[in-house]
Amino acid sequence: MALKVSKTSRIPPFLAMETMNATRDLEAGGVDLVHLEIGQPSTPPPSAVLQALSKSLDATQTHGYSIAFGEMPLRRRIAAHYGDWYGCRPDPANVAVTLGSSLGFVLAFLGAFDRGDRIALANPGYPAYRNLMMALGLKPVLLPSRSVEGWVPQLEALASGDELPDGLLLASPANPTGVVMSDTDVKHVCHWCNANGVRLIMDEIYHGLTFDMRPASALLYSDSAIVVNSFSKYFCMTGWRLGWVILPDDLLEITERLAQNLYIGPSRPMQEGAMVAFDDYDTLDQNVLRYRENRDLLLRDLPPEFLGDMAPADGAFYIYADLTQLSEKVLNSVDFADALLREAHVACTPGVDFDQELGHQHLRLSYAGSTEDMVKASRRINSWLPSYLKNL
Numbered sequence: 001m002a003l004k005v006s007k008t009s010r011i012p013p014f015l016a017m018e019t020m021n022a023t024r025d026l027e028a029g030g031v032d033l034v035h036l037e038i039g040q041p042s043t044p045p046p047s048a049v050l051q052a053l054s055k056s057l058d059a060t061q062t063h064g065y066s067i068a069f070g071e072m073p074l075r076r077r078i079a080a081h082y083g084d085w086y087g088c089r090p091d092p093a094n095v096a097v098t099l100g101s102s103l104g105f106v107l108a109f110l111g112a113f114d115r116g117d118r119i120a121l122a123n124p125g126y127p128a129y130r131n132l133m134m135a136l137g138l139k140p141v142l143l144p145s146r147s148v149e150g151w152v153p154q155l156e157a158l159a160s161g162d163e164l165p166d167g168l169l170l171a172s173p174a175n176p177t178g179v180v181m182s183d184t185d186v187k188h189v190c191h192w193c194n195a196n197g198v199r200l201i202m203d204e205i206y207h208g209l210t211f212d213m214r215p216a217s218a219l220l221y222s223d224s225a226i227v228v229n230s231f232s233k234y235f236c237m238t239g240w241r242l243g244w245v246i247l248p249d250d251l252l253e254i255t256e257r258l259a260q261n262l263y264i265g266p267s268r269p270m271q272e273g274a275m276v277a278f279d280d281y282d283t284l285d286q287n288v289l290r291y292r293e294n295r296d297l298l299l300r301d302l303p304p305e306f307l308g309d310m311a312p313a314d315g316a317f318y319i320y321a322d323l324t325q326l327s328e329k330v331l332n333s334v335d336f337a338d339a340l341l342r343e344a345h346v347a348c349t350p351g352v353d354f355d356q357e358l359g360h361q362h363l364r365l366s367y368a369g370s371t372e373d374m375v376k377a378s379r380r381i382n383s384w385l386p387s388y389l390k391n392l
């Protein structure tokens with residue numbers, strides 16, 4: 001007899017992670033791949049972070065549970081980081097250290113909304129937002145943010161609808177487009193949400209990864225927003241699974257109870273390492289210079305028809321290529337990415353991960369790797385593409 005399996009939780013796969021699985025199999029078979037599929041820095045965190053982690057493993061007090069929102073010294077250090085970068089200082093009591101920002105989103109969704117609530121978010125956007133919302137019984141409301149809209153989500157579409165959403169989730173810099181909101185736009189969104197009683201969740205996980213300016217935090221303009229961040233990107237601690245949220249006062253108690261019951265608390269040794277991650281912005285900023293070089297190299301060397309009418313790539317470490325100029329026969333980004341992986345040995349993520357409607361026309365390339373890998377990827381794509389198109 002077939003037993004019950006959840007229908008609500010039957011969400012689409014996260015294709016970037018599925019591609020990563022496929023690359024592991026190919027590499028196990030001896031294939032030399034270039035990885036542009038995953039948004040993870042190829043460089044490790046600063047050595048002081050590794051030393052602090054290693055030291056913590058010998059310490060007697062770090063093998064036990066942490067308190068749910070994380071140990072106070074780290075929360076104080078995160079609060080001080082807002083002073084360093086934005087000139088504001090949240091109360092450390094409002095900082096919650098989470099298991100990657102991924103669990104931060106689950107806490108935010110569960111703490112701020114109820115089943116059936118509607119949350120607006122940009123399309124294309126990071127797939128886990130939409131998928132997690134569906135698993136939790138929330139209703140994603142997709143805001144177009146495509147080339148014709150200048151790649152920015154159209155808030156006007158919300159204001160003109162019959163019913164305002166209960167929440168709005170935005171990311172800047174955005175994944176997969178690399179679009180960075182101006183300070184004026186961040187301020188406008190914060191004020192609009194406050195004026196309309198819409199809870200803002202601002203994903204600032206790619207802060208630090210911009211090339212021409214340092215974006216403002218929503219924390220400067222809103223005391224009701226949930227601000228989400230992570231050690232995964234700028235801080236190069238992707239696999240450590242550590243992030244944080246800055247919570248408004250009205251969500252503190254409910255979220256703390258959720259964290260206690262969902263995962264008890266974040267890893268103690270990882271928190272010890274993260275404590276010193278903020279002490280070496282100089283080393284981390286060197287990576288940002290490399291990302292800029294990588295981006296410029298790909299934009300210069302990849303065939304223009306492969307990049308097409310791409311999104312701006314002003315921040316994060318992604319190029320959201322537009323395949324429509326390649327051939328009218330390239331209609332499916334999953335098949336295209338699969339051919340690129342198996343024939344040219346370059347792994348990328350199909351756009352349909354980020355946009356279920358128009359994503360088949362797009363491919364996301366992550367340039368968080370080494371510059372040598374970008375050179376290799378560009379050579380491989382340039383030599384593979386003509387024969388691929390000819391055989392379509």
Ligand SMILES: Cc1ncc(COP(=O)(O)O)c(C=O)c1O
Nearest residue numbers: 039100101102126175230232243
């Ligand atoms: C926009 C965005 N938000 C959140 C996450 C989740 O990251 P983590 O759980 O590693 O903090 C990612 C991961 O790629 C992302 O791109």
